[in-house]
Amino acid sequence: MYGMVNKAVEDMVVRHHGESVWEQIKAQAGVEIDVFMSNENYSDEVTYKLVATASRILRMPAEQILINFGEHWVLHTAQEGYGGLMNAAxxxxxxxxxxxxxxxxxxxxxxxxxxxxxxxxxxxxxxxxxxxxxxxxxxxxxxxxxxxxxxxxxxxxxxxxxxxxxxxxxxxxxxxxxxxxxxx
Ligand code: HEM
Missing domain, CATH: 3.90.1520.10 (H-NOX domain)
Structure with a gap:
């Protein structure tokens, strides 16, 4: 998936749990990517590993993380980064x-x-x-x-x-x- 998806997961986790929890999730997921580039394509595996590890570390079911992520995507990622597209729709x-x-x-x-x-x-x-x-x-x-x-x-x-x-x-x-x- 495009990097904007992983970046948005990062943004949501940092916003609610802080930078150090995000670094811990990335390390335990074995994701050695410093900065996600929005317009670059990454293996879906990266996103799935981040969500699964966040679920373990935050002690929250993966389903709940995905629900929260959906809301975050619409209200923050899409609205702030692609407001024109959203409003036109x-x-x-x-x-x-x-x-x-x-x-x-x-x-x-x-x-x-x-x-x-x-x-x-x-x-x-x-x-x-x-x-x-x-x-x-x-x-x-x-x-x-x-x-x-x-x-x-x-x-x-x-x-x-x-x-x-x-x-x-x-x-x-x-x-x-x-x-x-x-x-x-
Ligand atoms: C401007 C707003 C949006 C942008 C820029 C955007 C972009 C993307 C991108 C880049 C992906 C990853 C797929 C890939 O890289 O191959 C994705 C996936 C997805 N998007 Fe959007 N999207 C937007 C809004 C929405 C909205 C409003 C919905 C539904 C209500 C939606 C539903 C989904 C779903 C369910 C996926 C998961 C991929 C899958 O099911 O296979 N997106 N979107």
Whole structure:
């Protein structure tokens, strides 16, 4: 994955637990990379090792780390580093969700090695939809839950996310029921 992902994990850990805990996580994960370059591509293994080691050191389930990371990604990484892209994709949660399926494909011009997830929205009503998530990667469903929670906060439309099908349990792909309230 592009270095911006590992950098964002670093940013989240440093923000909440400090620099020395991050250095400890990197050392125990056996990751000998001093500085992650946002636009460079790293093996997915690096990200998985960082999350697994953070889970051990922080005594927090990896799923919870991924949920927190999803929120952090939307509210900090994306908003602060790619605010233009985020704002162009929608002014409200429903509008953003309509654009989500095409969101990463637009990015492949800037990041040619991107291997993005694929999203599809079905059963759309004014306050809910089914989100279908396809990826060749394993274990990132909790990240999607956190991303949706982050989007709910960004748009001031608190969301409830319930996973109704899991690839990890043999389903074809992950499906989430997402519903939200619109606050004035
Ligand atoms: C400007 C904002 C965003 C940027 C710059 C961005 C960029 C990226 C990058 C670089 C990766 C790693 C994949 C790779 O390097 O091959 C990634 C993965 C991912 N992104 Fe985004 N993204 C953004 C917003 C979002 C949003 C809003 C969502 C969903 C609500 C999302 C969902 C995901 C997921 C689930 C993955 C994990 C990869 C996988 O499932 O295979 N991203 N994104």
């Amino acid at each position: 929608g002014k409200t949660l429903p509008e953003f969700m309509r654009n989500l399926p095409n969101f990463h494909s637009r990015m492949t011009m800037i990041f040619p090695k991107l291997q993005p997830p694929h999203f599809e929205c079905t059963d759309i009503t004014e306050q809910s939809l089914k989100l279908h998530y396809h990826s060749h990667r394993q274990g990132l469903a909790p990240f999607v839950t956190g991303l949706m929670q982050g989007l709910g906060k960004k748009f001031n439309s608190p969301v409830t996310v319930r996973q109704t099908a899991a690839k990890a349990q043999g389903a074809n792909h992950d499906i989430f029921e997402v519903s939200w309230t619109i606050t004035p």
